[in-house]
Amino acid sequence: MKYKVTNIFLAIFSYTWLIAASFVVLVPVIWMISAAFTRGNLLTSVPLIPDPSRWSLSNFEFIFTYRSNPASQMADFPGAFLRTLQIAILTTVGVTFFSVITGFAFARLRFKGKKFMLLTMMVLQMFPSFMGMVALFLLFRTFGILNKPNYLALIYIAGSIPYNTFLVRGFMRNIPKSLDESAAIDGASPLQTLRLILFPLIIPIIGFLAVGAFMGPWLDFILQARFLQPENITVSVWLFRTTDPFNTLFYNPLRFMAGALLIAIPIMVLQFFMQKYLVYGLTSGAEKG
Amino acid sequence: MDKKPRFDQKLLAIFTKPFRVLKEVLADIKKHPDAFKSALLSVFIMGAGQFRNKQKSKGAIFLGLFLLVVLVEVLTGGYIYALDEIARFPADSGGTVYFIRDYGGFFSYGLWGLFTLGQVVGQTIYRGQFVETFNKNIPWLTADNSVTLLGRGLIVFVIALVIFGFYVYNIVDAYRTRKQINAGAEVETGIKYFKRLWNDMFPYIILIPSLVMIMFFTLVPFLFSFLLAFTNYTYRLQIPNVLIRWVGFDTFRLIVGDAGWFNMFLGVLSWTFIYAIMSSVTVYLLGLFQAIIIESKFVKVKKLWRTILIVPWAIPAMISLMVFRNVFDTNGLANQLLYATDMMRPVSTFLYNIGLQGRLDNPIFWLTANYNGNLAKFVVLIVNLWLGAPYFMMLITGVLTTLPKDLYEAASIDGATRFQQFKSITMPLILRATLPAIVMTFTFNFNNFGAIFFLTGGGPAFAREVIPQSMRIMGGVPGQTDILISWIYNLSFASNAQLYNIASVYSILIFLFIGSISVFNLARSKGLWEED
Numbered sequence: 014m015k016y017k018v019t020n021i022f023l024a025i026f027s028y029t030w031l032i033a034a035s036f037v038v039l040v041p042v043i044w045m046i047s048a049a050f051t052r053g054n055l056l057t058s059v060p061l062i063p064d065p066s067r068w069s070l071s072n073f074e075f076i077f078t079y080r081s082n083p084a085s086q087m088a089d090f091p092g093a094f095l096r097t098l099q100i101a102i103l104t105t106v107g108v109t110f111f112s113v114i115t116g117f118a119f120a121r122l123r124f125k126g127k128k129f130m131l132l133t134m135m136v137l138q139m140f141p142s143f144m145g146m147v148a149l150f151l152l153f154r155t156f157g158i159l160n161k162p163n164y165l166a167l168i169y170i171a172g173s174i175p176y177n178t179f180l181v182r183g184f185m186r187n188i189p190k191s192l193d194e195s196a197a198i199d200g201a202s203p204l205q206t207l208r209l210i211l212f213p214l215i216i217p218i219i220g221f222l223a224v225g226a227f228m229g230p231w232l233d234f235i236l237q238a239r240f241l242q243p244e245n246i247t248v249s250v251w252l253f254r255t256t257d258p259f260n261t262l263f264y265n266p267l268r269f270m271a272g273a274l275l276i277a278i279p280i281m282v283l284q285f286f287m288q289k290y291l292v293y294g295l296t297s298g299a300e301k302g
Numbered sequence: 303m304d305k306k307p308r309f310d311q312k313l314l315a316i317f318t319k320p321f322r323v324l325k326e327v328l329a330d331i332k333k334h335p336d337a338f339k340s341a342l343l344s345v346f347i348m349g350a351g352q353f354r355n356k357q358k359s360k361g362a363i364f365l366g367l368f369l370l371v372v373l374v375e376v377l378t379g380g381y382i383y384a385l386d387e388i389a390r391f392p393a394d395s396g397g398t399v400y401f402i403r404d405y406g407g408f409f410s411y412g413l414w415g416l417f418t419l420g421q422v423v424g425q426t427i428y429r430g431q432f433v434e435t436f437n438k439n440i441p442w443l444t445a446d447n448s449v450t451l452l453g454r455g456l457i458v459f460v461i462a463l464v465i466f467g468f469y470v471y472n473i474v475d476a477y478r479t480r481k482q483i484n485a486g487a488e489v490e491t492g493i494k495y496f497k498r499l500w501n502d503m504f505p506y507i508i509l510i511p512s513l514v515m516i517m518f519f520t521l522v523p524f525l526f527s528f529l530l531a532f533t534n535y536t537y538r539l540q541i542p543n544v545l546i547r548w549v550g551f552d553t554f555r556l557i558v559g560d561a562g563w564f565n566m567f568l569g570v571l572s573w574t575f576i577y578a579i580m581s582s583v584t585v586y587l588l589g590l591f592q593a594i595i596i597e598s599k600f601v602k603v604k605k606l607w608r609t610i611l612i613v614p615w616a617i618p619a620m621i622s623l624m625v626f627r628n629v630f631d632t633n634g635l636a637n638q639l640l641y642a643t644d645m646m647r648p649v650s651t652f653l654y655n656i657g658l659q660g661r662l663d664n665p666i667f668w669l670t671a672n673y674n675g676n677l678a679k680f681v682v683l684i685v686n687l688w689l690g691a692p693y694f695m696m697l698i699t700g701v702l703t704t705l706p707k708d709l710y711e712a713a714s715i716d717g718a719t720r721f722q723q724f725k726s727i728t729m730p731l732i733l734r735a736t737l738p739a740i741v742m743t744f745t746f747n748f749n750n751f752g753a754i755f756f757l758t759g760g761g762p763a764f765a766r767e768v769i770p771q772s773m774r775i776m777g778g779v780p781g782q783t784d785i786l787i788s789w790i791y792n793l794s795f796a797s798n799a800q801l802y803n804i805a806s807v808y809s810i811l812i813f814l815f816i817g818s819i820s821v822f823n824l825a826r827s828k829g830l831w832e833e834d
């Protein structure tokens with residue numbers, strides 16, 4: 014009898030907790046959505062209980078119709094979006110390509126200094142990356158590629174190689190080596206083995222890397238804020254400017270909410286569709302560290 | 303007793319190894335004077351030895367590289383003007399003409415800059431002429447900018463190192479090949495050689511692009527900021543009218559020796575640790591708790607709850623953080639909710655009574671009032687909990703679904719209670735599976751720049767009387783919620799700080815700490831060391 018009472022108590026407690034937690038999780042999100050549809054620029058004018066009948070599209074209208082001009086200090090949102098998209102695509106392609114190649118080399122090939130190289134790579138990336146920014150800035154200036162958004166992809170690619178190599182390597186080691194060996198007996202070169210035998214098998218980890226690489230540029234701020242002039246800024250800088258109270262000309266938290274929504278939704282959709290790859294990444298994170 | 307001498311011997315062997323190798327090489331050269339001739343040719347002109355060995359295509363490649371280096375050096379330098387100009391603008395009395403500075407090309411000028419950090423500053427007279435910040439027509443009348451010189455120098459240094467590697471290889475190759483030819487081996491033809499090279503060097507060849515990128519975008523910046531720690535580079539130096547100097551450990555001494563500065567640093571450091579530990583622990587516990595609740599037999603429609611509770615994980619952290627900055631704005635959701643539910647006064651009183659709030663405010667200044675440092679820290683942790691718990695919830699849910707059922711059956715047959723089962727089966731298994739993730743979360747949070755920068759921007763500021771004198775003069779005051787990494791950002795980029803040398807010292811500190819943790823973590827993981 015007593016056992017049953019405990020059970021009922023536990024069930025009530027569980028549901029209470031879950032409802033409360035859902036409330037805490039969802040309220041800020043709903044508030045954000047409702048703010049995005051509120052006219053004006055004051056947080057106080059956002060109603061606590063969303064009222065879709067009074068929603069206005071003015072923030073979105075501004076985002077899509079505002080065009081940057083030489084006099085303004087702020088790029089337009091569509092431009093920022095396209096620039097970020099370009100960086101993201103370049104980064105994705107580069108990261109996938111290089112991670113697979115280096116991961117393959119470290120997983121399957123024998124060469125001198127392998128462990129040393131892997132360890133050095135892993136340790137080097139522990140250095141606070143933006144401390145190197147002064148140097149990267151000089152580097153970009155030396156080669157005349159400052160203020161050119163696409164070249165930022167180089168930094169993202171290089172920065173992601175060490176950890177991704179580690180992941181791909183870990184994944185490949187779980188694939189039996191006999192596959193490679195039989196391919197080699199049939200006369201396949203290492204690159205052919207990689208392309209024809211291993212590549213189809215490592216699609217899950219590639220999916221994980223690709224999603225991560227694609228999302229990176231949308232969510233990185235410092236590099237883009239430091240390397241790009243106002244007319245060339247990206248989405249994250251755009252968003253930060255609209256929510257920075259010191260930036261009196263462009264500060265508008267409601268506009269920020271609208272812009273944030275426009276970025277968050279595609280990323281969430283992407284994550285949703287790529288879920289099985291992401292879950293793989295999670296578990297591999299748990300096993301391999 | 304047995305081990306020590308062996309270790310000494312090892313050490314001795316390591317130190318004497320170069321001499322032994324040198325001795326062997328010299329002996330070998332004595333035996334093969336003809337091969338030495340080939341090597342000697344390659345010492346002076348890359349590829350010449352290979353031509354002597356009748357390996358034309360190989361020689362051509364080395365020669366091509368050699369000519370390229372020479373060409374770049376000559377074309378980017380001003381050697382053709384040198385004689386004429388030195389005659390027209392002789393050195394000042396008592397001074398010298400810095401030949402490499404004035405006429406050196408890409409390589410020599412770069413290395414010169416790295417080692418000297420510049421010799422001639424702006425607004426002075428050099429060789430009878432006035433040195434400007436930038437002189438378009440006469441390069442040597444542009445003042446030396448130490449920072450640029452250091453950066454360029456490092457780039458050149460790395461490139462030169464690679465070329466030097468080829469140079470050494472070219473000499474060794476000329477020698478070895480000649481030796482083999484003299485021993486009667488066949489001369490390897492070009493195509494055959496390249497095939498062999500491709501096969502032998504295959505791993506390196508496919509790694510080259512990645513390594514080059516890491517070299518430029520990770521290694522060079524790393525070395526650069528590492529070196530900055532040993533200079534006196536701050537914004538106060540009127541570059542290029544002043545040169546940066548190597549000051550050794552002066553910066554280290556300053557930040558430890560100045561009591562006010564050191565106290566501030568200790569404050570930031572301890573908050574960094576508290577933040578990193580607390581944020582990882584709370585996130586883990588909440589994730590664990592929710593995973594257990596959802597997976598328990600009392601809860602139906604598990605998928606729905608999981609989907610709802612996972613929402614924060616799906617929203618990009620940067621965006622959530624900026625949204626929360628607005629939530630905890632004075633006019634934001636938090637205060638509005640408190641007003642709407644008539645809870646403002648009790649909550650404010652409560653926060654005041656437990657010491658999180660410095661004054662009894664209405665509305666609450668969550669992130670801005672300088673007497674609310676503790677409250678802001680609390681908010682930072684709460685927001686981090688909101689952001690991070692879903693990750694562990696998912697992770698632990700995943701582990702829970704893979705737990706072996708038979709273990710539990712066996713346990714209940716043996717009469718273990720549910721709590722005992724949880725304590726001795728579930729928890730150890732979960733812990734073992736998630737330990738690396740905990741360590742990773744800790745190191746991630748230790749350097750979680752975004753969690754501070756996008757949410758509080760480091761604020762609230764310290765009250766004026768708390769700020770030590772040295773910081774009032776030099777700038778670089780941290781905010782109350784600043785962790786080391788976000789403080790470093792402010793030290794290097796805030797317009798009133800730009801104390802690059804100090805920022806570098808702290809970066810090295812973080813690097814040593816986080817680096818050793820991750821090396822430890824890696825060394826422990828079997829994956830890295832076991833060879834197939």
